[in-house]
Amino acid sequence: MNILDKIQSKSGQLALLIDPEKTKNEEHLLELIQKAEFALIDFFFVGGSTVTRKEVESVVSKLKKNSEIPIVLFPGSSNQLSEQADALLFLNLISGRNPDFLIGHHVSCAEEVLEMNLEVIPTSYILIDGGKMTSVAYVSQTTPIPRENNSISLKTGIAGYLMGQKLTYFDAGSGAVQSVPPQLIQELKKKIDTPIIVGGGIRSIEQIEAYKNVGANVIVIGNKIEENIDFLLDIETYQKSSFRAR
Numbered sequence: 001m002n003i004l005d006k007i008q009s010k011s012g013q014l015a016l017l018i019d020p021e022k023t024k025n026e027e028h029l030l031e032l033i034q035k036a037e038f039a040l041i042d043f044f045f046v047g048g049s050t051v052t053r054k055e056v057e058s059v060v061s062k063l064k065k066n067s068e069i070p071i072v073l074f075p076g077s078s079n080q081l082s083e084q085a086d087a088l089l090f091l092n093l094i095s096g097r098n099p100d101f102l103i104g105h106h107v108s109c110a111e112e113v114l115e116m117n118l119e120v121i122p123t124s125y126i127l128i129d130g131g132k133m134t135s136v137a138y139v140s141q142t143t144p145i146p147r148e149n150n151s152i153s154l155k156t157g158i159a160g161y162l163m164g165q166k167l168t169y170f171d172a173g174s175g176a177v178q179s180v181p182p183q184l185i186q187e188l189k190k191k192i193d194t195p196i197i198v199g200g201g202i203r204s205i206e207q208i209e210a211y212k213n214v215g216a217n218v219i220v221i222g223n224k225i226e227e228n229i230d231f232l233l234d235i236e237t238y239q240k241s242s243f244r245a246r
């Protein structure tokens with residue numbers, strides 16, 4: 001099954017966001033992989049707003065060597081590529097109006113990406129205000145959509161779909177204080193049939209459950225696990241109890 005089909009296949013899948021700038025120690029990465037496997041994590045997302053190609057390649061090759069969990073590139077720029085990954089989110093930052101993040105990075109890496117053996121997934125990337133300035137907003141020099149304005153967020157999601165994007169990623173930004181309103185996902189799900197990813201500031205099993213219930217296909221967790229790797233043990237317990245309940 002390709003990665004987009006796997007994303008589409010059900011709601012409530014989990015992605016662990018690995019920031020290569022914060023995983024330079026191999027021992028730590030191996031512990032992360034082992035705990036992620038026990039926790040039945042569905043995807044590794046790899047990327048960051050200020051990461052170099054060398055850092056991406058090094059982390060991806062270690063993940064590939066030590067795990068079967070699919071690796072999805074979540075790039076902050078046109079140089080965050082690695083042929084050893086399984087898929088690339090070809091992000092279009094459509095909540096913003098910065099041409100570099102709408103088309104510039106894409107042109108820079110176009111020929112190279114076309115020749116790579118990667119599944120390329122055209123993705124609407126929509127930043128929602130998460131209650132603090134985030135690295136992504138700063139680096140991309142874009143303004144997130146006001147959190148309470150579901151109408152703009154919804155229309156942006158629909159516009160991306162009409163432009164042919166295969167996936168919508170709502171992000172409140174790494175370390176957000178408030179995560180994306182679940183209601184937004186519920187509303188967009190009623191209107192379009194492509195899958196939805198949500199991330200930014202997700203720190204509890206209750207939030208994971210809430211996003212799963214509104215039909216989010218993939219729920220991304222980064223900072224919470226960077227701060228406390230044992231949150232993966234809570235996820236393991238949750239996953240095993242929800243599998244039993246089926």
Ligand SMILES: CC(C)=CCC/C(C)=C/CC/C(C)=C/CC/C(C)=C/COP(=O)(O)OP(=O)(O)O
Pocket residue numbers: 019046047048049050074075076077078079080089090091092093100101102105106109125135136139140174175
């Ligand atoms: C087409 C290609 C290859 C790239 C597109 C480039 C675009 C449009 C990127 C979107 C904007 C952006 C900068 C996204 C970064 C996403 C990301 C991996 C965020 C993770 O945030 P961190 O950088 O980890 O934040 P911290 O500083 O909190 O760690």
Ligand SMILES: O=P(O)(O)OC[C@@H](O)CO
Pocket residue numbers: 017171172173174175176198199200201202220221222223224
């Ligand atoms: O690090 P956190 O806050 O979990 O955010 C994950 C990701 O969606 C950020 O782009």
Ligand SMILES: [Mg+2]
Pocket residue numbers: 019048174222
């Ligand atoms: Mg980070």
